[in-house]
Amino acid sequence: MNQQIDFAFFEKTLTEILLVICIGCTVTFIALYFIARSVANKSIEPLKQALNREKSFTSYASHEFRTPLAVLKGSMEVLIRKPRTVEEYEKKIKENIQVVDGMNTMVNNLLTLTRLESDKVKLNNTDCSVKEILTEAYSNYVDAIIKNKLHISLTVSPDDLIVNVDKNSMLIILNNILSNATKYCNPKGYISLRAYRKEKHVIIEIENTGKGISKEETALVFNQFYRSIANGQQKIQGYGLGLAIVKRFTEIIGANVEIESDIEGTTILRIILSQK
Numbered sequence: 001m002n003q004q005i006d007f008a009f010f011e012k013t014l015t016e017i018l019l020v021i022c023i024g025c026t027v028t029f030i031a032l033y034f035i036a037r038s039v040a041n042k043s044i045e046p047l048k049q050a051l052n053r054e055k056s057f058t059s060y061a062s063h064e065f066r067t068p069l070a071v072l073k074g075s076m077e078v079l080i081r082k083p084r085t086v087e088e089y090e091k092k093i094k095e096n097i098q099v100v101d102g103m104n105t106m107v108n109n110l111l112t113l114t115r116l117e118s119d120k121v122k123l124n125n126t127d128c129s130v131k132e133i134l135t136e137a138y139s140n141y142v143d144a145i146i147k148n149k150l151h152i153s154l155t156v157s158p159d160d161l162i163v164n165v166d167k168n169s170m171l172i173i174l175n176n177i178l179s180n181a182t183k184y185c186n187p188k189g190y191i192s193l194r195a196y197r198k199e200k201h202v203i204i205e206i207e208n209t210g211k212g213i214s215k216e217e218t219a220l221v222f223n224q225f226y227r228s229i230a231n232g233q234q235k236i237q238g239y240g241l242g243l244a245i246v247k248r249f250t251e252i253i254g255a256n257v258e259i260e261s262d263i264e265g266t267t268i269l270r271i272i273l274s275q276k
Contacts, residue, residue: 068099075099112172112245123166123253130161130195130202137174138193144182151188156195163202163273166253173249173257176242177206177269184267186210197275204271212261221259222247 075092084092134154138145145152163170181191189209196203213221222243246269250257254274261267 065103068103071099072096123169125164125166127162127164128167128170130163130204131156131159133163133167133170133174134193134195134204137171138178138191140175141178141182145191148182148185149188150182150185150191152191152193154193158197161195161197161202163275165255165273169249169253173246173253173271174204174206176246177271180242181206181208181267181269184208184210200275202273202275204273205268207266207268209266212263212265212267214263215261218259218261222257 075096079089079092131154134156138152138154144150178191185191185208190207191209192205192207194203194205194207246257250271256272258270258272259268260270
């Protein structure tokens with residue numbers, strides 16, 4: 001008996017099959033698209049990060065170079081307006097050298113921040129004498145200490161206190177704190193360096209006399225380019241990068257940083273290191 005082919009049923013079935021195939025292909029293409037996009041995004045992520053770091057550096061530099069460049073330009077314009085004495089030339093040249101030194105410091109700090117943003121800081125933890133680290137750090141500021149007739153004290157308890165830390169990172173932290181301490185300390189004022197053990201922590205404190213900052217501002221001082229608006233603070237040379245570097249490096253070495261300050265009192269920067 002001959003069977004009649006139901007062409008309508010056959011056509012319907014074929015259409016459904018083709019529809020399923022089309023839907024499957026569409027889903028597959030969509031999935032492949034998102035997979036390819038995800039892979040592409042991951043592959044270009046390092047490039048995007050590098051470009052963002054370059055943009056940040058350019059933004060920082062252009063923002064901060066304006067003032068010192070204006071100072072240098074104005075100083076040179078003054079010198080060429082009329083003949084000057086040797087003493088006047090020497091004075092202006094020395095002032096310009098100080099401005100250039102400040103710019104060099106700023107560039108170094110900007111490069112440090114850019115390197116921190118790239119997460120390429122490698123730590124080499126070793127057992128270090130706290131007294132030796134503090135002594136090495138403040139010896140970099142002996143000239144400023146002598147020039148401003150500052151009094152400095154160092155107390156470490158116990159005397160042979162040891163920390164396991166990356167020494168280079170620790171020195172960068174201390175150097176930036178001491179730079180601020182010597183900068184903002186009042187003439188003939190006091191800077192106190194203290195270190196002691198408290199339970200499972202080693203505490204390092206650097207305290208200086210002089211004009212402090214308000215409690216409202218203490219939450220802002222670790223931001224990049226932030227400088228205290230306290231009376232007279234803006235007149236002191238600086239770029240507001242030192243404490244941002246301190247904050248970032250303390251995070252990298254697994255430490256904490258705290259600040260205590262009183263507008264009419266002393267300022268204390270406290271580094272808290274977890275130790276076994």
